[in-house]
Amino acid sequence: MLAYVLRRLWQMLPTMAGVVLLVFVLFNWVGGDPAYLLAGKMADTAAIENIRRQLGTDQPYYVQLWIFVQQIVSFDFGNAWSTGEPVADIITSRLGPSLTVLVPLTILETLFGIALALALAFVRGSLTDRAVMLACTVGMSISILVYISVFQYLFAYRLGLFPVQGWGESLGQNLLTYALLPIIIGLAVSIAPTLRLYRSFVLDEVGQDYVRTARAKGLSERRVLWVHVLRNAAIPIITHVMANLPALLIGAFLLERFFGIPGIGREVILAVERSDFPVIKAITVYVAAATMVFNLLADLLYRAVDPRVQFK
């Protein structure tokens, strides 16, 4: 087990190196010289030289790459270009609001997805099943922008059930007032693709031999689905949820932007708008690292749920 984890971590190194290299090439080479941007409109040569020296962009590329690696390891990316706030502070302070929305959203989405998928499995192949699947396809075709605009207009602006946007100080206040509508919208947007996916996981299991055995020994269909099928369908579901967590951190950027939630996703959008390279570089590298770690965690959980899985 430990040997497996160590080997997987070792295998991550080349991938991580690739990510660092890709981000470096994108921002330090394709992105061009930031000195002109930073020096402002009326820049003289001395000021530009000074900025280059401070950022290290007057050094050869291999030195710049080494600076970048040091920044990643020490979690010190210097200050954001636009606001002067330390990048490390930006990331740590934006993580909380993002998680306030994402943790409840992921839990609710997974629970609803599983319950609905199993309920659909009872009536698989029927008209209800096909109608729900068609409704899912239609629901997935409507842009997330429309969901957010319309829900925000209707529930917050017209009906006044929720604040239109904003963010408070305490966790309880945020969770109960400001994060509520974003969570509901996130649920409405994600339930269709989730249900489609989970339904396919469940239906993959329904045809298996052990299901026939369970039915043959006289178990009710309800027990077969909710106990036997669910435990097996849980394996791909857990993998899916775990592996998608880091991507979700960025994926909620539209919700965060519309509702003024100071989270990671909104920070990425702001950084792209202001060409604030250090912020984007830092977030990209750390999210990529998190994606790899969570993939490993998903595999470990896989083992916990399914004892048949052996690590090689």
Added chain:
Amino acid sequence: MSAHLDSAGLWTLAWRRLRADRIAMAALAVVAGFLLLVLLSGAGLIAADWEREVAVNYAPPTFLGADPGSRALAQAQLPRATLPNAFDPLAAELAELKAQVAATHPPREKRTTLPFGADKWGHDIVQKTIKGGQTSIVVGLVAALLAVTLGTLFGAVSGFHGGWVDDLFNWFYSVFTAIPAILMILAVAAVLQQKGVATIVLILGLTGWTGPYRLMRAEYIKHAAREYVMAADAIGASSLRRMFGHILPNVAHVALVQLSILTVGFIKAEVILSFLGFGVPVGTVSWGSMLNEAQNELILGKWWQMAAAAGAMATLVTAFSLFADALRDALDPKIK
């Protein structure tokens, strides 16, 4: 004389299965209708003058009736008569210019309603939606084509040759999939700095090749060991010829299904990018830029632009997704 055995090929069989699927055919008809609109508007036959201000600002749809307050606005705006200023040195030139403008752009009466309303500047929403659809659909299709071409090329080389080439491309693959797609797209958008239809196509195409790559690589590994490929090798076909002359026709259906799935995804992505302002440049209309304008109009109660853009997009994407599903089932009957 050899008797020609007429056995249906993969594509004929798939087409037969598709023909039998009524939902798929309806979806195909809708998609074909949208593509026809794109072609017609691309050729300038329809929606060419969508930028003409034909109606008053925010003219409502005809079925709602005209806004009573808009009557005065609808009057032809005649140039206001001003007292001649004897000291104006440019008076003669200005008068000439005004006469020219009046001759080429005669003041017209603006309409108070349009079939599906007007936007802030009085553009016809129906024409604007068609023009916006042209941008969004072309971006989606071309970007998907680029992504599938790259994925097929990499997958073919990687799966056919194996060894260190395969390792190299697999490394690329794991690097690209470690970064979430939307973050990758935003990072490239931040670096490229220039807006334009070509830029979005590049961004989406260069970041979207991983899905087709994985599938095509698996297909090439499978097919490279088949007898017909070994036979081709035995008669001296070069490896390029075996890869693209012999194997590709047998695995092209996988690429086609990927193309239709990616097109749907990229149309959605273009809409979000354009909405955020990282997509189409100012002056180009797409469904994303329409939704961006419509978001503010909604608060004023002018819902028609959002309804038009969202409705058109949802219709196309639903039809395209249903068709892609049916296409996959028809080309790969083993799944069912």
